[in-house]
Amino acid sequence: MIKHKLVLRFPASLVEQPLIYRLVKDYDLMVNILRADINPRKEGRLVMEVSGREEKYQQALQWLRDQGLRITNLQxxxxxxxxxxxxxxxxxxxxxxxxxxxxxxxxxxxxxxxxxxxxxxxxxxxxxxxxxxxxxxxx
Ligand code: SF4
Ligand code: SF4
Known part of the structure; x- marks a missing residue:
């Protein structure tokens, strides 16, 4: 079981996508949103704590990157x-x-x-x- 705090930055085209739902449903992760800056016309930013199995976590990160998100470790x-x-x-x-x-x-x-x-x-x-x-x- 791993737990990481991440900063996700994503383009305006992805603001309305159910990204968190997919992380929970497809990768069996627990997601705690610490901060959200969402504007339909601008780049969005989410700060969140993610926990779950290492393998699933790595797969989820790759999937997010494939969607066009930039991911930074909060630390x-x-x-x-x-x-x-x-x-x-x-x-x-x-x-x-x-x-x-x-x-x-x-x-x-x-x-x-x-x-x-x-x-x-x-x-x-x-x-x-x-x-x-x-x-x-x-x-
Ligand atoms: S340390 Fe700075 S960036 Fe972090 S929560 Fe406090 S004010 Fe915000
Ligand atoms: S100088 Fe040090 S104490 Fe003053 S605002 Fe910056 S980090 Fe805080």
Whole structure:
């Protein structure tokens, strides 16, 4: 049993396709949608947690790629450059999931990757450009 958080980007032509239904029905995967940016006229983006059997998961990824989707692992998507961080705390106020939070008692900012849903609010809010988005393709 594997569990991965993925970011799926797909063209406007696929926005109305029942992709999640197919993942559940044809590949026996469990899908938990963490974030959805869907607009019928634009590229869509889904952030989701997928769990199931490794073999089925790999087959499902290949099927999604064959449909024209770009898939990125969420852990590769948003990164915290601690060397650039000035500990200003601005991101902890706007992060909706607590992925960027003040750790007590040290009061230092920490990045909890497992809570991140790639909303990208911190990318715009960080004055030190310590939060980066990776746009490389990959599993
Ligand atoms: S992208 Fe940034 S603001 Fe959004 S959940 Fe992840 S860490 Fe928080
Ligand atoms: S907004 Fe940027 S510089 Fe400020 S604490 Fe967050 S990551 Fe660090």
């Amino acid at each position: 590769q998507q948003v990164i915290w450059r601690s060397d650039r961080c000035t500990q200003c705390g601005a991101c902890s106020v706007i992060c909706p999931t607590g992925a960027l939070a003040i750790s007590r008692p040290s009061m230092a900012i920490r990045f909890y990757e497992d809570k991140c849903v790639a909303c990208e609010h911190c990318i715009k809010a960080c004055p030190a450009r310590a939060m980066e988005i990776y746009l490389n393709n990959g599993e």
